[in-house]
Amino acid sequence: MAGKKSVWLMDEGRTPSIPTIRHKLFAPFRIEIRTTRYVILGMSAPMHEQVKTILAKVRNEPPNILKALLALQERLGHVPTEAVPDIAHALGATTAQVAGVLSYYPDLRLTHPGRHLIRVCMGESCYANGCGRLLRELQDRLRVDVGETAAGGKFTLDTMSCAGNCAVSPTLMIDRDLYGRLLPSQLVTLLERYK
CATH class of the missing domain: 3.40.30.10 (Glutaredoxin)
Structure with a gap:
């Protein structure tokens, strides 16, 4: 089985990075987990779309977790905790790195503020x-x-x-x-x- 995956990745004509390998090998599994997670944590479909739109703007930049979190907060009023896996995936970071930035900066809010x-x-x-x-x-x-x-x-x-x-x-x-x-x-x- 490992040989098959090596051949499949070699056919692309480049040496893939670790995140690329992980993404290709576990993509179906990740999608299934994410779909379930939205239901369990209650991220609404409209909020999911807003998160995806905001993250698409910073996707092609070098990983800047703080910039992405500030953009989300500016638009949504807070950074939804259920969006952390999407943020990490979009930036090529781990959920621990994103959660670390969220907990370090006191200006980042996890709950929606009052008016x-x-x-x-x-x-x-x-x-x-x-x-x-x-x-x-x-x-x-x-x-x-x-x-x-x-x-x-x-x-x-x-x-x-x-x-x-x-x-x-x-x-x-x-x-x-x-x-x-x-x-x-x-x-x-x-x-x-x-x-």
Whole structure:
């Protein structure tokens, strides 16, 4: 059997790489597993198509896992965990490599955020000027912890390491809007703008 596979691969007129060999030898098996996985994990057909479209744009580039994950998140709002095998396959990477990048970068989200993303800067300057009070006030007001979405899906609360707005700390961002020199008492008025 091994001889047959060698002859089959030699007929292509080139020496195949390890990923090419794996792809050809296990392609039918992989397709069957993927089809089952979509059903088990619940990736909808429309989301599957969106994932495939986004990955097709980066398929011919050198493997850049972070770029692919950011493109998915930009389009979908998050990186669906059930798409990790597709991402790995499209980039010629392992699922462990993709999962490693996903877990390393705090800006990559595995769940869909609320309509508005609130990010409190936790940098040194903001910390020294009271970002902890802002964060506690937001947690109390929204009744969520960091990384969670408030009931109704309106706000997701998160932190960031530095907003680069140190001169007017403490700072927080709502979506792409940056606010500095905030006091906890100003948060009610600020949140009203986003309702």
